Amino acid sequence: MLTKHASAILMDPEFGLPALRVRAPGTGVLLSYEKTGYDTTDDSRMPDLLPEWSVRRLVAAGATAIKVLLYYNPAHPARVNTAKQAFIERVGSECKAEDAPFFLEPLCYNDALGDAKGLDFAKAKPAMVKAYMAEFSKPEYGVDVLKVEAPINMSYVEGASTYKGVKAYSRAEAMDLFRDAASVAQKPFIYLSAGVSDDVFRETLELAAEAGAPFSGVLCGRATWQDGVPIFAQQGFDALVDWLEDRGVQNITALNQVLMKGAKPWWDFYGGKANLEVVE
Numbered sequence: 129m130l131t132k133h134a135s136a137i138l139m140d141p142e143f144g145l146p147a148l149r150v151r152a153p154g155t156g157v158l159l160s161y162e163k164t165g166y167d168t169t170d171d172s173r174m175p176d177l178l179p180e181w182s183v184r185r186l187v188a189a190g191a192t193a194i195k196v197l198l199y200y201n202p203a204h205p206a207r208v209n210t211a212k213q214a215f216i217e218r219v220g221s222e223c224k225a226e227d228a229p230f231f232l233e234p235l236c237y238n239d240a241l242g243d244a245k246g247l248d249f250a251k252a253k254p255a256m257v258k259a260y261m262a263e264f265s266k267p268e269y270g271v272d273v274l275k276v277e278a279p280i281n282m283s284y285v286e287g288a289s290t291y292k293g294v295k296a297y298s299r300a301e302a303m304d305l306f307r308d309a310a311s312v313a314q315k316p317f318i319y320l321s322a323g324v325s326d327d328v329f330r331e332t333l334e335l336a337a338e339a340g341a342p343f344s345g346v347l348c349g350r351a352t353w354q355d356g357v358p359i360f361a362q363q364g365f366d367a368l369v370d371w372l373e374d375r376g377v378q379n380i381t382a383l384n385q386v387l388m389k390g391a392k393p394w395w396d397f398y399g400g401k402a403n404l405e406v407v408e
Contacts (some may be wrong), residue, residue, distance in 0.1 A: 129372055130352065131155040133380045138347060140164075141181055141189060148190050158231060159191035161219065166199055173199035175215060184224040192295050193229040193365045196273070198393045203258035213263070220270025221278070231347070233275040233320065234260040244360040246327075247267045250281040258309040265314035266299050273394070274317040275347050279309040282324070285335070290328055303339035310341040316394035321348035324380040325355075337390025344394040345387055352379045 131137050136156030139147060148157055161181060166173040175198055177314065181192055190374065196219050198212060209312045223230040236256035257279040264271050282288045284296035310317070318355045320334065329351040335345055353376055360368040395401045 129369070130149050130380055132375055133377060133384065136180060136192070138195060138349070141178065141186060145189060156192045157190050158191065158193045159186045159193045159299070160195050160197070161186060162196050162198075166170045171201075172204065173237065174208075174211065175199070177219075179326070183219070183226045183228055187226050187228050191228065193231055193272075194223050195231040195233060195237065196301070197233040200256075200260045200263075201236050201238050202256055202263070203238060213269070213286055216264065216269045216271070217367060220268075220340070223272075224270050229272040229347075230270055231273045231275050232269070232271045233347075234263055234264060235277065240382065245292055247283070247284060247296060251283040251329065253278040253281060254305040254309060261309055261317065271315055274313065274315050275320050276309075276317050277322055278319055278336065279305045280332075282328055282332050282335075288335075289331055299335070302335060306336045306339040306341040310343070313342075314397070316344045316397050319343055321346070321351035323354070326351045326356040326383065329386075330383060333383075333386045333390060337386070342377035342392040342396060343390075344396075345391050346383065352383065 130232065131152040134155065136158055137147075137151055138158040138160070140160045144159075151157070156348060161177055161183065163176045163178055166175055175196075177196075186194060196216070198216060200209070200212060202209070220230055227408075236253060237244065238249070241252055243249065253346070257277055258320045261274060261276060264274060280297060283290045283292065284289060284294060285302045286295045286298045288299075319333065324332070329348060333343075333346065353372065356368050356371045356376060359371045393401065395404055398404060
């Protein structure tokens with residue numbers, strides 16, 4: 129029901145394929161290619177792909193684009209990050225062979241900094257996000273769109289709605305960090321919600337837009353529908369449907385309004401729409 133208000137839907141091929149049959153006509157489909165989770169034997173968080181799938185098979189199943197999530201710590205030794213970079217190169221080559229757009233979702237982490245929602249991580253996050261945006265913009269990876277985190281944590285932005293008195297950045301500094309991370313992107317990029325509430329995500333996007341960050345949209349889930357989960361658990365399926373048709377639609381409509389004001393067309397990264405060559 130929410131696909132009537134979105135340009136595309138992201139699903140996994142393990143459980144999500146039946147839902148594709150009931151999406152709104154004309155809605156694009158991104159299918160995940162990675163296994164959920166990562167290798168937990170050490171802190172390298174090495175990725176893996178779903179072994180029974182390939183890009184060719186995902187496209188045959190209905191994908192109009194491919195999504196891969198990658199945990200990435202720019203400070204890790206070359207033996208770790210070179211392996212992750214080669215992993216992304218292989219996926220990029222597969223996508224190119226099948227003419228399937230490649231959406232890469234890098235997520236920064238550093239276990240040495242402790243809680244990913246803590247102050248130390250909030251201070252280190254801008255540099256980590258900037259580093260992976262620079263790295264995976266390189267042409268050898270074949271990435272078409274970067275799905276990235278906001279380079280700041282709104283809870284530590286002085287004056288933000290979730291600010292609790294512990295400051296990592298002023299509002300002006302936060303906007304500088306949005307611009308700084310965006311400055312290295314050579315590919316269109318969109319922001320993910322990282323599970324924050326819909327109100328906080330909109331506030332984040334409004335700050336990015338005020339900063340002039342040239343983001344081209346969002347790819348989010350939980351910020352739109354997560355409050356419906358307890359409704360489903362307590363009241364059942366019909367109550368969830370009612371909630372989605374009411375509050376869920378309100379959430380996505382409000383988000384679309386922010387995007388209409390602040391997002392930039394993806395083709396701006398290529399010198400404008402008039403400079404694109406359409407290959408049949």
